[in-house]
Amino acid sequence: MDLAARIRRRQRSSSGAPLVVNEDALSPVAHLDEPVGRGPLVERLLDHLAPALDGRLPENAVLSGPPGSGKSAVVTALVAELDRLVTGSASAIYTTTRAQAPSAPAFVYVDARHARSEFGLVHAVLDSLLADSVPADGVGTATLRDRLRERVATDQAVVAVDHVGEPGGPDLDAVAAALDVPGVAWLAVGREGDETLAEIEVQPYDRAGLLDLLTERVSQGVGDGATHDQLARVADWADGDAHDALAAWFAAADRARAAGASRITDATLDQGMADVPRPGVPLGRVLTLPPRRLAVLRGLVALDEANRESVSIASVAIADRVALSASTVERFLYELAEDGIIERVPGTRTEGAGRPPSRLTPRFSTRVFRAFAGQED
DNA sequence: GATCCACGGGAATACACGGATG
DNA sequence: CATCCGTGTATTCCCGTGGATC
Numbered sequence: 001m002d003l004a005a006r007i008r009r010r011q012r013s014s015s016g017a018p019l020v021v022n023e024d025a026l027s028p029v030a031h032l033d034e035p036v037g038r039g040p041l042v043e044r045l046l047d048h049l050a051p052a053l054d055g056r057l058p059e060n061a062v063l064s065g066p067p068g069s070g071k072s073a074v075v076t077a078l079v080a081e082l083d084r085l086v087t088g089s090a091s092a093i094y095t096t097t098r099a100q101a102p103s104a105p106a107f108v109y110v111d112a113r114h115a116r117s118e119f120g121l122v123h124a125v126l127d128s129l130l131a132d133s134v135p136a137d138g139v140g141t142a143t144l145r146d147r148l149r150e151r152v153a154t155d156q157a158v159v160a161v162d163h164v165g166e167p168g169g170p171d172l173d174a175v176a177a178a179l180d181v182p183g184v185a186w187l188a189v190g191r192e193g194d195e196t197l198a199e200i201e202v203q204p205y206d207r208a209g210l211l212d213l214l215t216e217r218v219s220q221g222v223g224d225g226a227t228h229d230q231l232a233r234v235a236d237w238a239d240g241d242a243h244d245a246l247a248a249w250f251a252a253a254d255r256a257r258a259a260g261a262s263r264i265t266d267a268t269l270d271q272g273m274a275d276v277p278r279p280g281v282p283l284g285r286v287l288t289l290p291p292r293r294l295a296v297l298r299g300l301v302a303l304d305e306a307n308r309e310s311v312s313i314a315s316v317a318i319a320d321r322v323a324l325s326a327s328t329v330e331r332f333l334y335e336l337a338e339d340g341i342i343e344r345v346p347g348t349r350t351e352g353a354g355r356p357p358s359r360l361t362p363r364f365s366t367r368v369f370r371a372f373a374g375q376e377d
Numbered sequence: 378g379a380t381c382c383a384c385g386g387g388a389a390t391a392c393a394c395g396g397a398t399g
Numbered sequence: 400c401a402t403c404c405g406t407g408t409a410t411t412c413c414c415g416t417g418g419a420t421c
Binding site: 119120135292327332 | 378379380381382383384385386387391392393394
Binding site: 135136137138139310311312330331334335337338344354355356357358 | 406407408409410411419420421
C-alpha cells in the first residue's frame with residue numbers, strides 16, 4: 001500500500017538502521033501465519049475439528065474468550081492450514097469418482113464483520129466453496145441456501161465464523177439460522193459462549209505468554225528491537241490483551257517515526273500506551289465499518305477539540321468534508337456511540353436552556369486508526 | 378423484475394432547566 | 400413546598416429509497 005511506501009521513504013531518509021522494519025508485525029489488525037504461544041488452544045481446537053479429516057463432521061460449537069486472547073489469530077491460521085491439507089490431496093480425485101470412502105470436508109473461514117447478515121453469511125460460505133463467483137444481488141437468501149444445501153450434500157464443510165455477536169453483525173442465533181444446513185458444521189468465534197452448545201473457552205494471555213508474543217513481534221517489527229524492560233512494561237499494562245499491547249507498540253513506533261527518532265524511548269512508549277484507550281474497541285472492528293461510516297469517523301478524528309464539543313456541532317463540521325447531510329452524519333455518530341466505537345461524554349456546560357450536549361471521544365487509538373484508515377474516498 | 382443493503386431523512390420521544398401553579 | 404408546564408436540545412426510532420447486480 002502507499003502507506004508502506006511512505007514509511008519506507010521515511011526510513012531511508014533517517015540515518016542508520018530503519019526504525020520499523022516490518023509494519024505487519026506490529027499491526028494490531030494482522031495475524032502471523034504461526035500464532036505465538038497458543039499451542040494448547042490449537043490442540044483443543046484440533047481435538048474438536050480433526051475428526052472431520054476422517055469424514056466425521058464435528059458438532060456445532062463456540063470458541064469463546066476475551067478480546068485480544070488470540071482467538072482470531074489461531075482460528076485463521078488453523079482453518080487455512082486444514083483447508084490446505086484437504087484441498088491439497090483428495091478433492092481433485094473425489095470430484096471424478098463419486099461414492100467412495102468418506103472424504104474430508106472443506107474448511108472455510110468467514111468474518112462476520114464483513115458478512116453482516118444471514119444473506120452475507122450464506123453468500124460468503126458459498127463463495128469460498130465454489131470456484132465461480134456467487135451473485136450478491138438479485139437472488140434471495142433462500143435461493144442461496146438451497147444452492148449451499150445442494151453443494152454440501154456431496155462435499156461437506158466446516159465453517160468458522162469469526163467475530164460473532166458484535167454490534168451490527170450476526171449473533172449466535174443468526175449464525176445458527178443461516179448455516180442450518182445438513183452437511184455444514186460451524187464454529188462460532190466470539191466473546192460469549194452458550195450453554196446449549198459445545199464450547200471451547202480461551203483464557204487471556206498470561207504475563208509470560210503475552211511477553212513471548214511481544215518479544216517475537218516487536219523483534220520482527222522494530223529495527224533495534226526493544227529492551228526486556230520495555231516489553232514487560234507494555235505486557236503488564238495490557239493485562240493479557242494482545243491487541244492493545246500491539247496497538248501501543250504501533251502507536252509508539254508511529255510517534256518515533258513522525259519525530260524522526262531512530263529508536264523508541266521509554267517516554268515514547270508511555271505515550272504509545274496513552275494513545276490506546278482502555279477499554280476500547282478492536283481496530284479491526286472500526287476499520288471494517290461500512291464505507292460511509294468510516295468516512296464519518298475519519299472526519300471526526302480530523303476535527304479539532306472545539307468541534308467535538310457537541311454531537312450537532314461535530315455533525316455539521318463533518319458533513320462539510322463528507323458528502324452526507326448533517327442529519328445523516330448526526331445519526332451515524334449516535335449509532336457509532338451506541339455500538340461503543342465512540343463515547344458520548346456528558347458535557348459540563350449548563351448555560352442556557354435545553355439538554356446539555358455530549359462531547360465525542362473515540363474508543364480506539366486515533367493514531368493507529370489514521371495510519372490504517374488513511375484518506376481514501 | 379428481483380434482491381440486498383447501506384443510506385437518507387425526519388418524526389417521535391427523552392431530558393434539563395427555569396418559571397408558573399396549586 | 401411539590402408539581403406541572405413550556406421551551407430548547409439531545410437522542411432514539413422507524414421506514415422508505417436508490418444504486419448495483421443478477
